[in-house]
Amino acid sequence: MPFLIRVGCYLALVLVAQQRVADAGVVAGRIDAPPAPAYPEPRHPGFIKRRPNAVLPPQPQDVYSEMLVMLVPTSKQTIARQPQLAWDVLGESFAQSVVGIGAGGEVLIRNRGKRQVTLRCEEKADLLETKPLNVNAPLALTPSTVGIYTIVDKESRHLRGTLVVGESRLITSVDNQGRFEFADVPAGTYKTKVFFRSAWVERNEEAITVVEKGRIDVAVKLPSYGVKS
Amino acid sequence: MILSKLWLFFITLIAAAALTGLLLVPKVADRERAAHEHQGLVTACSVGKILLTNNAQARVDFAAMLAREPELVTEVESLLAVDLLAKDQASKLRTLVQSKLPKQDENEPDLIIVTDQKGRVLSRLKTDEDVFGDVIAGRPLVDQALHGYEADDVWVAGEKIFLVAAAPIIRRDAPMRYVGALIMGRLATGKFADKLAGSLRAGVLFTLGGTMAGASPSVVFDRTAIERLASGIAADGDCAKQTPGKLTSGPTEYLPLASRLPGEAGELGALTTVFMEHTPPRGLIGTLKAAQKSDIGLVAFPWWLVVGAFCTLLLASFLLLRKEAERPLKALATDAIKLAQGDMPRLSEDAHKGAFGSIARSLNIHIDKLGRDAKSANANLDSLLIAGDAKLGALDLTGGAGSLGPPAPAQPAAGRSLTPPPIEFKFSDAASKSPMASAAPSMPLPPVPSAGAGKPKPPTPNQKLVLDDLILSDDKSGDHDSEEAHFEAVFAEFLRVREQCGEGAAGLTMEKFREKLLRNRDDLIAKTGCARVKFSVYVKDGKAALKASPVKG
DSSP: OOHHHHHHHHHHHHHHHHHHHOOEEEEEEEOOOOOOOOOOOOOOOOSSSHHHHHHSEEEEEEOGGEEEEEEEEEOOOOOOOOOOEEEEEETTTEEEEEEEEEEOEEEEEEEEEESSSEEEESSSSGGOOOSSOOOOOOOEOOOOOOOOEEEEEESSSOOOEEEEESSSSSSHHHOSEEEEEEEEOOEEEEEEEEETTTTTESSOOOOOOTTTTEEEEEEEEOSSOEEOH | OHHHHHHHHHHHHHHHHHHHHHHHHHHHHHHHHHHHHHHHHHHHHHHHHHHHHHHHHHHHHHHHHTOOHHHHHHHHHTTTTTTOOOHHHHHHHHHHHHHSOOOOOOOSSSSSEEEEEOEEEEESSSSSSOSOBBBBBTTTHHHHTTTTEEEEEEEEEETTEEEEEEEEEEESSSSOOOEEEEEEEEEHHHHHHHHHHHTTEEEEEEEEEEEEEEEESSSOOHHHHHHGGGGOOTTOOOOOOOOOOEEEEETTEEEEEEOOOOOHHHHHTTTEEEEOOOOOOHHHHHHHOOGGGGGSSSSTTTHHHHHHHHHHHHHHHHHHHIIIIIIHHHHHHHHHHHHHSSSOOSSTTTTSSSHHHHHHHHHHHHHHHHHHHHHHHHHHHHHHHOOOOOOOOEEEEEOHHHSOOOTTTTOGGSSSSSOOSSOOOOHHHHHHHHHHHHTTTTSOOOOOOOOTSOOOOOOOOTOOOHHHHHHHHHHOOHHHHHHHHHHHHHHHHHHHHHHHTTOOOOOOOOHHHHHHHHHHHHHHHHHHOOOOEEEEEEETEEEEEEEEEEEEE
């Protein structure tokens, strides 16, 4: 008997979730950013100043790889449970230099490199346990406090990534063309926020209204790469 | 003598200045040497940075040249689509890169890495050749190369320091694009330090924390001392502003000047240090010990100056000594001899300057005093010899040759010669050779009355009676009896002469006469230091008189 009750409850939850998904809309868009600046000089240059090669113009910064877009509901919304965020360490860098998740979401850091790393959080030491992370070993953390956290390797200071914990669980990265998409956005009104490299960009946050089963294309204008704290 | 005093002051001043210079010069030399060492270190530090910069430039050029190899570009491009690299593919690429390296080049790299455009390692050469497929994007140098820049950096791997450079691998055929990056590096070892040190005239040391990664010459330093090197580094890295530290290896002390290596390694505390052997301050003794034979050679050392100064000072000293001491002393000695010989009654005070004139004046004063004392003594004896109404006559207590000589021409008023007595004096000589004796013809002695003789003839005025034989016999005996006999003989002679002079002998007794003679004898012995005193009778102004003369020996 208890088993049947448990199965019944599960089915009811699935039906409710499916109903919500069926009611959700899609928000897609593209960030219209100014031309990307040149790749920055290293913080600790070598003996000589870097020089561009003589064949092909240097590539500018891949600014989109350091951007996030977040939809912040202006009214109380019930948003589906966000999936686990996987964040890989690839040797001397993270697969994405900037990742975002809503408060309470789970982040799974995986060491895909060929050496052991020891990660720590610069802003909040207790965010993750500082211990050696073996090759292919996972490290899960669930940040509950909204904020911007820098995760670095103790040995290789160039190995660093930024974890953005937002007040909304609707937060996603953009592709190398600046495109983004939120698939399951509950109907309602939202504001769009853009994160770049280390802070939220200061801009006019336009309001968008999502209707059930509808699709909204948003053009997010980024006047500059200026950020606000 | 003022010149002598000034000269002594001058010489002492020169000696003090020379001693000061002698003590000061080593200090100045030590300070100059320390400054020279520091300057040498600063120069070595600056030149070392230039050499390392040139070396980095050469590495970047080499990496760019290697990255432009068409075969390498083609091979890398062919691996872009391969998700999972095979060992053979990595090995093939490694062989290809190896074939492009110059043969037996002393600058041969210790590390070469080839990556694709995402920073995935396609192949490694020289170091960790079996490791590939990992991603090294994220390292600033690799990211710079993947974005199209040629640059250099300093990496740390374990306790090793790699001086690395990177260049992008570019497909040159249309469409042109970045396909990967090539990284090459050299280990900062003793061999590399040797090459740098050869151009610096200083040692070179690469350290990471307290660990030595490479050094030239190959010396071992204390870990703690190495860790302290970083404390002297200036914020802006300017060699001239940096403070030299201190390193020791066994008994040898070194002066190091450290600089932070750039790039990743610098952030982790990697340093490059130039060092020189430090010579501690030597001081005076150390400086003298360090002098070599060549330092005092005729060519290297200004002997002419030393010898010239020595001769000049010596000559000036001799001349001054002669002028202010020898000549006046000689003149005073000559005058003293003349005085002794009776050629001059007194020393000439004006002829002698300064202290010598003072000596002459003092001697003259003493001579005058002696004269006055003798005159006084003579007067006393005369007064005493004549007791009551009788007079013993004048007693000449000048003694010595003076009493026998002629009156001093320079002092006729004194009535007596003050010339000193001859060294050898005998009454026989005095009688035969003395001026008195020579003057005998002008003053003939009266004949000595003999027993039974007739009325004695009155003596000639100022005639002197000499009792040589009697006195000499007394001198030879030298005892009390002979003296008493002498006194009696003198007394008898005195009475005889008084009678001859018509003075009579009333009231004159032998006891009084002896007492007076003894007193005068004692006075004269005390004044002249003579052994004995002889008395003689003579006629003065028509009266009998006594003369006392000191006898030496």
